[in-house]
Amino acid sequence: MNIYDIAKLAGVSIATVSRVVNDSPKVSERTKDKVRQVMEDNGYTPNAFARGLGLGSMNTLGIVCPDVADIYMANAVSYLEKNLQGYGYDCILYCSGYDEEDKQQTVERILKKQIDALIMVGSEYTYDTPEQNGYLHNVAEKLPVFLINGSMEGSNIYSVLADDFQAVYDVTEELLFTGRREILFLSNAHSYSAMSKLRGYESALKEHGIPVNQKLILYPDNAIYATRDMLLRQRSLNFDSVIAATDELAVGALKYIRARGMRVPGEISVVGYNNSELSICCEPELTSIDNRVEVLCKTTIDSIMALLGGSTVKQKQMVKCHLIRRSTTDF
Amino acid sequence: MNIYDIAKLAGVSIATVSRVVNDSPKVSERTKDKVRQVMEDNGYTPNAFARGLGLGSMNTLGIVCPDVADIYMANAVSYLEKNLQGYGYDCILYCSGYDEEDKQQTVERILKKQIDALIMVGSEYTYDTPEQNGYLHNVAEKLPVFLINGSMEGSNIYSVLADDFQAVYDVTEELLFTGRREILFLSNAHSYSAMSKLRGYESALKEHGIPVNQKLILYPDNAIYATRDMLLRQRSLNFDSVIAATDELAVGALKYIRARGMRVPGEISVVGYNNSELSICCEPELTSIDNRVEVLCKTTIDSIMALLGGSTVKQKQMVKCHLIRRSTTDF
DNA sequence: ATTCGGAGTGTAAGCGCTTACACTTAATGT
């Protein structure tokens, strides 16, 4: 059943059928009704490939993230998909993995699809050196690339970032104000946002004349047990508070603290990041920095729509984080 | 830059270029190398729409779930996407919401895309009456539909289910064996798998001569605080154990129990469902039924590939659950 | 009465690819 069949059945030309499908104002209401009836009666759906060929677009975006199983990314993807619907866009999801090679391979796959724009969720897609940049620039040559929490210079590349630096700077200060001096920093990776957080931590310490102790900066795998076990393996590690780059890391720290029989926040304060479901699941409930995925995603969507609509768009936008105070801190 | 340009530059016909793109054995290696070189030099990517038009497929599947922000579904989607990659399939993700109307609308959107098969994650896509069936059958007329945790009769519809009935039956028995008699059952919905779980609970009680107390069957929203608060609102609710249809509900129960100052599992045992990250995040760590998303998804993928490969496939397959024993039960 | 213009519709030329079929070589068998 194709456009010719419908045209024949409705007694019109294919051009008219096409116009009805696209709700062109050039067709009289009477004709529209007639054609629509025939389409409905025959369960006709226009062939998307053919439309894509003719129109040059199938109204599809790509969303890439290292892994949707990660709560944070799942939230982002969920928000993006649900809100892109309203604009008539569908989303192809790519889980690229964390591995450089896999990420590149994912990009190859994406290039083969005819996508209108690409959204990359996660600071894992930030690169400093030109060689690393390479593959993303290849993509950007063909379609606009939007980085959420990632940052990269380049034409056709746009980033929306949380102000992680400031958020960690501020919370570090708060910990200092409540008398904490040995603040353990748990990072999840060497990604852009992880680095921003770390710099926020270091800057605040320096600002207040506290030397940065490298032993207090750890990089466990981003999982609860992995973090707990790594901490348990450390010999003679003393700290009176923890800032973690994700809630998983923070909960891992809580598990460690519990294993050592210490009190939270009495002996050790803990601050998590992302304000995920984990932060209200654990005991005591976790003070966590909310980097507001929804706002990040909303901003990104607005930019995409503006760009696809022909407007020009800011290449870099920043969103403030919020500190959500719960029971693992005494401020 | 299209196939004609490449053909001209390589000094061959477009048929040959096409054959090279599709790695046809009918082209000599020498010609392949030459054409590939030209393609590479010019950064040529075949137009996916045109290929789709010609081939009748773009190797794309649809994945629908109510909401990827839900950890359980995020895990499923993640597994599906990562493993479908290897077969050369990309996935369009649809978050349908829980609302009937929204689900229907999602299906409309899906029908407009040219997809090879549809995977629906979640028992929310189960229907008993023919009228409700309607819209899913419409889809199934056009492409094969695979339900993960859903169940529906119909041609071109395939379901892969966890044996939730047996899992809950068994764990209910275990609770009875350890002397529990007032088992609170927390359900998340009236979906198919939720019903299976409930029937498992009721059957086990009946089997052991314990009357089913309807007051002990509750349906909170599937969120931690919502569950806790609902329990706090109940007057004179006594129970010595909890079986929850999700980990969120179970953690909500834990929060309630803590708020009431009771001990787990001493005074109250708790069993969750899905064995998600939450179950190792909370305190004490949660005994949870693992319905093995990976196995469900793996089974589904195998079925899809078999079907698309032309084989016939079982319309209904069942996967056994595993009980993961942690600290909220004393068995 | 005649011209003009706009509304509605049809014709046909793409869009960029796949592939059946035809064709050209060159190798093989007799």
Add this chain to the structure above:
DNA sequence: ACATTAAGTGTAAGCGCTTACACTCCGAAT
């Protein structure tokens, strides 16, 4: 030496749609 075949390549006809352009009406303007 000639028929036969296989391997490699080209030609052209789709695939199902969009849309520029042409055309036909018919009412309004002259």
